[in-house]
Structure formats: C-alpha cells, structure tokens
Amino acid sequence: MRKVTLQDIANHTGLSKFAVSCSLSGKAGVSEATRRRVEETAATLGYQRPKAIDEQRKITLIFHDQVDSVSYELRTMLQDGMQKEAHRLGQPVRLQWTHDAEMVEAMVQDSAGIILVGPHQQKTLAIVKAAGVPSVRLGWVSPLEPVDHVGGTDHEAGIAVGDYLFGLGHRDIAFVQGKEGYRGRMERYHGLRESLEQHLSARLHDLRFDEDGGFIPALQTLHNSGITPTALFCAHDGLALTAVSELLARGYRIPDDISVVGFGDFSAATQISPSLTTIKVQGVEMGAAAMRLVLERIATRGQPVIARRILIASTFIERRSSGVAPKHSKRLDDA
Incomplete structure (x- = not known):
C-alpha cells in the first residue's frame, strides 16, 4: 500500500x-x-507523521569487550533487558562490543542515544560527553559525576547478608573477597561490615587471595591465627562454588559445619549441591531501566538535566547452603 x-x-x-x-x-x-x-x-x-530524527536513529548499546567470566552472565542479562524493552517500545537498537574509542566516536555521530556497559576508558567517556548525545552508564561512575547511571544494590546486599547470618547465630563471619580492587566487591564488604558493627559479639574477617587455588591457603592462615569462621559471604557465586567444592572435598558438611552465601544468583547457583543461598542481581530489569531512561532523555532533550542514579534492588534467595551456626567451629585441621 x-x-x-x-x-x-x-x-x-x-x-x-x-x-x-x-x-x-x-x-x-x-x-x-x-x-x-x-x-x-x-x-x-491514514497519514503517518514522520518520526523526529532522534527517533529514526538507533540507540547504540556499547559493551566493553574485555569481560571476565564472572561478569559475562550479568552482561548477557543486561543486554537481554535492553533489547526486550527496546522491542516493546518499538525503538531500533544496535549492539557493539568494543573498547576502541575511535570506533565509539564513529558510532556516536549517528546515534539517537548511547548506553555504555562496563569500565570504558576516560577517552571513550569524553567522546560521548562531547557529542552531547543522551547517554546512560551501566558500570561504576565517579562520585557525583554528572551522568545518568543505572546499577544494583551492592552495599545493601552486604547489609542484608550480615543481618541474615547474625540472626542465624553466626558471630565469626568471613568475607571471601578473592582478588581485591573491584569496587562492587568492596561495596558488599562495606555493607557487611556496617551490619556486623551493630553487634559487639560479631567479628568480620576479610579473605583476599589469588583466585587460582588461593582459597584454602587463605582460610588456613585464618585458622592458624585462631579464627574459625562459621559463615562465609563470597563476593560472587564463582567464589562461593569454589569454597563449597573445596570444603566438601575436605570433609566439611554444608551448612552443618559452615554456611556459604554467594552473590549474583547465576546459573551455577542451583547446579551444585547443596544449592546456593545468594543475592539475585536483577540484570534484566537493570537493562530495561537503562533503556527507558535514555529514551526519556531523548524525548526531553534540550531541557535542563540533573543526573540520575537508578538502583535496581537485588533479591535475597535462601537455599540449602546456609543454616544456623554450629555449636562447635570446625577447622581444616579437623577435617
């Protein structure tokens, strides 16, 4: 027609x-x-009005392509949420995995909006800002940085886990951080510490180590200092799976001897036995929220902008890897 x-x-x-x-x-x-x-x-x-130029152009989803195995499943969820929301709203999108600032610069020129995922370098961020294209970040931003950001509730998750484990009677709790230097992990640690500092009888211990075979030596060092935690909060589900498998191999009963809590609720959390108590990160909804926000910015372009921080609350998932604190702490030497 x-x-x-x-x-x-x-x-x-x-x-x-x-x-x-x-x-x-x-x-x-x-x-x-x-x-x-x-x-x-x-x-x-039946005349159809032509769409404004920003509506005709696509929103570009730019994922940093240097991604570790821990983040990969979350990135997939974010992408799924963005694309589903865009399809629901009839908004065309294009996807690019790159850390090349020059490639980003070329794409920005004909994009209605940009969603950046991951730790992009400052050069890339400067290019997007200079272009004046509406943009949203999924990934950590600098304190008070004037940019729209959608994220999760890492700090709150740490508080929730601390309250939960203390309520089960645990008093010596270790945060299995693994490799240090990741902001999300530190946010969870600080939340856990904030919870446990409310109780004089609670003690928090931080396990940092090379994640390639470093868990048991780090735990042994803690035991050698006279500290025997009865619960572990692991910085992500991958570390929790390592802890569970290593402890089971040494004769531990989980959660009878020690409780283990993860973070992420990724696919492996229900593929082990006992299934993992964890914090579910709502990656799909985070992606959808980022898409809605960038579309709102496009629709109101030209109006004064105050940067927004949108946090999508995670969900506590209780399974079989956690339970009440044992009456007697088990050491690796006893296993």
Missing part, C-alpha cells in the same frame, strides 16, 4: 503543500479551522 504524503492531503483539501505542512507541525500561518480540516483529512487518509 502506497504511503500517504503531504501532497495527497493537499490534493484532497485544495490547500498548498506548505499550508498542510504548517497545519500538521503546529506552526503559525494557518487558521484553526484550516488546521482542523487538514488533521481530519490526514486521519481519514
């Missing part, structure tokens, strides 16, 4: 194409009666 044009409306109304255009765009120069007649004719003929 042929697309209805402004000329078609002009032919039906006997008006000039210019008058039709002014009527449909709301510009001055035509009477209100003429404007109503043009709009009624346009509706009768």
